[in-house]
Amino acid sequence: MITEQDLDRTYSTLERLRRAIGTAVVGQETVVEAALIALLCGGNLLLEGVPGLGKTLLVRALASSLGLRFSRIQFTPDLMPADIVGTNVLSDAGGRRQFAYSPGPIFANVVLADEVNRATPKTQSALLEAMEERTVTVGKVTYPLEAPFLVLATQNPIEMEGTYPLPEAQLDRFLFKVTVGYPSLEDLVTMVERNTESGGIALPKPVASADDVLSAQAVVREIPIAQPLRQYVARLVLATHPDSAQAPKDVRSFVEYGASPRAAIATILGAKAHALLAGEPNVRRTDIESVLPLAFVHRILLSFRGEAEGVAVAALLRRVWEETSVL
Amino acid sequence: MLDFGRLERDVARRSRILRGVQGAGIAFVTSVAAVLVASMAARLGLLSPRPDSAVAALLFIAAAVIAGFVVGYASRPDIARLLLSIDLALATGERLCSLHELHSRRDGAPFENRIVEKLAEVPPAWRCALRLRRTDILPWLAGAGALALAVFLFLTAVPPAPAATADSRSQVRVSNSRGATPRSSVPSGAEPDPVAASEHGLSRSEPGSPLIDTLVELPPAPASGVLLGDLGDEAPAEAEPPARDSRQSLSEYLTQLLGRAEADLSQTFALTEPEKNALQSLLQDMPGSSLRRSLSSLLGDETGDALKARLEESQRLLEGSSRGEEGEASTQAGRSPRSPNAEADESHPESIGWVLLPPSSDGEAEATEADGRQTGADAGKSETQEGSAPPRNEEGGSAIGAQGAEEAPAPPPGVGFVPEELLGSVGSEGDLRRYLTKGIPFEPPPVDRGPIAALSLNYETLRALLEARALAPEVQAIVRAYFVEITQEGP
Numbered sequence: 065m066i067t068e069q070d071l072d073r074t075y076s077t078l079e080r081l082r083r084a085i086g087t088a089v090v091g092q093e094t095v096v097e098a099a100l101i102a103l104l105c106g107g108n109l110l111l112e113g114v115p116g117l118g119k120t121l122l123v124r125a126l127a128s129s130l131g132l133r134f135s136r137i138q139f140t141p142d143l144m145p146a147d148i149v150g151t152n153v154l155s156d157a158g159g160r161r162q163f164a165y166s167p168g169p170i171f172a173n174v175v176l177a178d179e180v181n182r183a184t185p186k187t188q189s190a191l192l193e194a195m196e197e198r199t200v201t202v203g204k205v206t207y208p209l210e211a212p213f214l215v216l217a218t219q220n221p222i223e224m225e226g227t228y229p230l231p232e233a234q235l236d237r238f239l240f241k242v243t244v245g246y247p248s249l250e251d252l253v254t255m256v257e258r259n260t261e262s263g264g265i266a267l268p269k270p271v272a273s274a275d276d277v278l279s280a281q282a283v284v285r286e287i288p289i290a291q292p293l294r295q296y297v298a299r300l301v302l303a304t305h306p307d308s309a310q311a312p313k314d315v316r317s318f319v320e321y322g323a324s325p326r327a328a329i330a331t332i333l334g335a336k337a338h339a340l341l342a343g344e345p346n347v348r349r350t351d352i353e354s355v356l357p358l359a360f361v362h363r364i365l366l367s368f369r370g371e372a373e374g375v376a377v378a379a380l381l382r383r384v385w386e387e388t389s390v391l
Numbered sequence: 392m393l394d395f396g397r398l399e400r401d402v403a404r405r406s407r408i409l410r411g412v413q414g415a416g417i418a419f420v421t422s423v424a425a426v427l428v429a430s431m432a433a434r435l436g437l438l439s440p441r442p443d444s445a446v447a448a449l450l451f452i453a454a455a456v457i458a459g460f461v462v463g464y465a466s467r468p469d470i471a472r473l474l475l476s477i478d479l480a481l482a483t484g485e486r487l488c489s490l491h492e493l494h495s496r497r498d499g500a501p502f503e504n505r506i507v508e509k510l511a512e513v514p515p516a517w518r519c520a521l522r523l524r525r526t527d528i529l530p531w532l533a534g535a536g537a538l539a540l541a542v543f544l545f546l547t548a549v550p551p552a553p554a555a556t557a558d559s560r561s562q563v564r565v566s567n568s569r570g571a572t573p574r575s576s577v578p579s580g581a582e583p584d585p586v587a588a589s590e591h592g593l594s595r596s597e598p599g600s601p602l603i604d605t606l607v608e609l610p611p612a613p614a615s616g617v618l619l620g621d622l623g624d625e626a627p628a629e630a631e632p633p634a635r636d637s638r639q640s641l642s643e644y645l646t647q648l649l650g651r652a653e654a655d656l657s658q659t660f661a662l663t664e665p666e667k668n669a670l671q672s673l674l675q676d677m678p679g680s681s682l683r684r685s686l687s688s689l690l691g692d693e694t695g696d697a698l699k700a701r702l703e704e705s706q707r708l709l710e711g712s713s714r715g716e717e718g719e720a721s722t723q724a725g726r727s728p729r730s731p732n733a734e735a736d737e738s739h740p741e742s743i744g745w746v747l748l749p750p751s752s753d754g755e756a757e758a759t760e761a762d763g764r765q766t767g768a769d770a771g772k773s774e775t776q777e778g779s780a781p782p783r784n785e786e787g788g789s790a791i792g793a794q795g796a797e798e799a800p801a802p803p804p805g806v807g808f809v810p811e812e813l814l815g816s817v818g819s820e821g822d823l824r825r826y827l828t829k830g831i832p833f834e835p836p837p838v839d840r841g842p843i844a845a846l847s848l849n850y851e852t853l854r855a856l857l858e859a860r861a862l863a864p865e866v867q868a869i870v871r872a873y874f875v876e877i878t879q880e881g882p
Contacts, residue, residue: 068501288502290488292475345505346489349479391476 066286071345074283077276078104078341084129084268089122090258091251097341098242098358099126099216103277104284104337107239107330108195108215110180110230110362115220117244118255123176123216124267130277131270132173132212139183141226145190149200165202170194173210173274177217181227188234191215195237212277232321232365239330240355241362280340287336289347294332296390297352301328303384304364312387314380318370323363330359349390357381393507395490398517399470402477405521406468412523414463415456416530422455423534423541430544445545452538473521480520486510487517638709641673641686645706652699661694 078100085096095111099122102109111119120136127134137148150168154161169175170191180188194200198209217238219230235241247255258265303310305322315322334355335347342351361377426448432438474487486506493503648670652660662670667690674686686705693701 066501068504071501071505286502288489288492288496288506290475290485290492291471292488293485344484345502345509346484346486348485390479391472 066283070279070283073276074280074340075343077272077280080271081126081129084271085122085125087268088125088128088265089118090255091247092118092122092244095119095122095242095244097338098240099123100341101334101337101355101358102216102239103130103212103214104280104340105239105330105333106212106214106281107333108217108237110235110238110241111216111218111244112221112241113218113244117246119218119244120176120178121265123174123218126216127174127176128267129269129271130174131273132277133171133210134174134176135169135172136176136178137169138178139180139187141182141184141228143183143187145187148187148190149194149202152203165205165207167207168200170200171207171209173212173214175213175215177215179220180217181219181230183228185228185231188228188230191217192234192237195234212274212281235362236324236326238362240334240358242358284333284337284340287339287345287347289332289336292391293347293349293352296349296388297328297331297335300331300352300356300360300384300388301325303388304360304380306367310388312380312383314375314383318366318373318375318380319364320367320370321365323360327360327363331355334359353385356385393510395494395507398487399474399491399494402473402517402521403468403470405518406473407464407466409521409523409527410466410468411460411464413527413530414459414461414466416459416527416534418455418459418462419452420530420534420537422452423537426452427537427541427544430541434544445542448541448545477517477520481516483510637673641670642706642709644669644673645702645709649699649702649706652702659694660698661692662689662698 081100082096085100089096099109101107103126111122113119124134124136137143146168148168148170150166150171152163153166155164157164175194177191180191194209194213195215198211198213200207200209215238220227246252299310301323302308303312303322304315304319304327305311306316306319308315308322311319311322331352332347335351338351338354339345339347344351357378360381364377364380366375366377429438429448433444471488471491474491475485477483478485478487486509490503490506490510493506648662648666670686670689674683674690686708689698689701689705
């Protein structure tokens with residue numbers, strides 16, 4: 065049961081977090097907001113962008129401001145699953161040798177999977193269980209991950225040599241996919257200034273605890289959303305399927321597979337978190353509109369024709385949004 | 392403080408009313424469409440409407456509207472969707488529908504309070520969002536238009552009163568070349584003569600024919616000897632004087648007066664002023680001037696036996712006139728003229744031969760008026776009562792009394808029926824000429840055609856020519872001018 069105090073505390077926590085991250089990250093409001101939404105929803109975030117845009121800095125700032133355990137995994141082609149989830153090692157305990165589990169870097173609250181698409185699919189799949197079930201299984205033993213748990217993965221879209229695109233199943237496990245763009249002129253100047261003067265960029269001090277995050281996650285789930293809006297989201301999901309009667313013409317022409325049910329879940333949860341971040345007590349249509357591209361863009365697979373014609377999924381989603389009636 | 396429960400109830404009630412109006416609109420347009428179809432069917436002769444059909448149609452529409460409203464009002468509205476539509480219309484941030492969601496789950500106190508606070512800042516004028524839209528009004532507009540059309544069709548499809556029909560038909564003085572009996576001669580409700588009916592079907596088969604309709608709408612020529620009302624089935628009844636009915640009324644009234652005269656033993660029997668007025672009004676409807684003049688003597692100052700004798704004489708005169716008309720009708724029904732044109736008629740079922748009124752003297756016209764109706768080249772002659780039939784003009788065929796013929800000066804001898812110019816060729820009928828006469832174009836009778844001059848006019852060909860615009864515009868103008876001349880300007 066959510067109380068007025070829980071609500072007030074959540075609003076206060078979010079405001080502090082925003083300010084703390086803002087001290088380290090210049091601009092990139094959309095990315096910061098997406099990261100906070102992912103945190104509030106308990107989901108995972110895939111950041112895509114060219115190197116040097118501050119993706120890693122954002123993740124570090126988020127983890128630092130939360131006072132949570134942070135780990136970074138640099139994905140390379142020779143990275144093995146055991147390097148992520150940990151392995152059993154032979155240890156000597158009191159003159160007695162035995163295998164003991166040595167946890168990997170996945171055991172943290174905020175995990176940065178840097179350049180995740182450079183690892184082999186086998187290694188990438190080591191993240192699947194952790195991302196979805198929040199557990200890690202090594203041998204015959206399953207270890208739970210500490211809450212809150214958040215995977216923030218980055219991938220480089222221009223460095224395709226020696227990369228392994230993420231499998232669809234793993235893509236679907238990311239709550240949002242955010243494309244990190246270039247900063248504006250003012251933001252770039254500020255960024256340069258912060259990095260070249262004084263003591264450089266200082267990570268923020270913790271302004272919220274794990275309990276605050278968990279409390280905020282509970283509040284998000286209680287944010288009311290009207291039944292017609294839920295149905296609207298479901299219609300949006302169905303409209304991305306090429307064989308659906310509600311699909312626009314472009315979707316039928318260029319889409320191979322539409323969004324999964326996880327897209328609907330991610331959209332509604334994300335809309336709730338978006339409303340909370342906006343200080344609203346309920347989900348609005350604009351909240352759905354804000355998170356829809358983030359939740360759908362990596363869940364729609366273009367057909368060969370769509371790929372050949374260079375169709376942008378974002379444009380398709382705009383068409384879906386325009387042609388799906390809210391009532 | 393926002394009373395959301397009351398707001399929900401108000402929204403639901405208003406929505407029901409709107410749905411009722413929408414349902415009523417749909418029912419209205421549907422029922423009017425049904426009435427419109429029925430009216431069109433009546434117009435086309437597929438249905439025979441009755442005068443009280445209009446009331447039934449209105450009741451049907453009213454019942455449908457009420458039923459539509461009830462069905463719409465009884466349907467249960469989706470409050471959440473309604474509130475969302477209000478939210479979207481008023482841009483309230485989807486607070487109303489969220490509040491409804493919280494009400495349904497009853498555990499969202501903190502959110503509910505904050506939503507209510509935000510709603511209280513700008514109270515939603517939700518009534519503005521729940522109102523009739525253009526699409527709701529559209530069925531009513533369409534239905535009203537369709538209703539107007541249905542009323543028009545109904546009014547034009549309803550047959551005139553039986554008496555008026557009989558009167559109008561009794562004025563028909565044109566017969567087709569086959570001698571078909573005018574429809575008016577068949578009493579209402581009686582079985583029509585199958586022979587006559589089949590022959591008359593020539594003209595009946597053309598309801599709605601543009602040319603015939605045009606002819607019907609033309610006012611009758613005062614002295615043409617031809618009334619065009621019989622050419623179409625839809626001739627307005629008011630255009631034809633109710634002569635037979637007036638005669639019957641007058642006869643009954645005279646009988647009544649005679650009865651009073653015989654009952655009066657004081658030998659001072661005289662007509663009272665009201666009786667004179669009634670008699671005068673009845674006389675005004677009488678068609679023939681001679682008959683009218685004879686009966687007008689009753690309005691004098693005579694009393695006693697003299698007045699009684701005049702009454703008896705008038706009664707006899709009236710009965711004779713009536714018999715003359717009946718004879719005319721029976722003559723036309725029984726006549727089977729085998730004029731030379733009849734062969735052409737048979738080859739052209741649509742063709743109508745018109746018998747022309749020859750130029751006659753005043754006296755002949757008077758006599759014709761006294762006869763009542765005298766049609767047919769020979770049969771009608773034996774049926775006449777008062778006055779003798781005028782001698783047949785060699786070209787003229789039968790003498791046909793025309794209403795108001797005495798007012799029109801008789802055409803000078805030698806003027807009528809003289810072809811003036813050649814207009815063109817009309818199908819197999821040969822040349823179409825223009826004539827100076829008030830009558831109908833005809834071909835000069837060949838020597839072997841006998842004394843009856845009749846013209847067979849191929850209507851089918853004419854209509855086809857006019858409708859397909861095969862006629863040159865100047866020829867069409869001549870045809871039009873011809874009809875105008877014979878119907879309005881007179882000879």
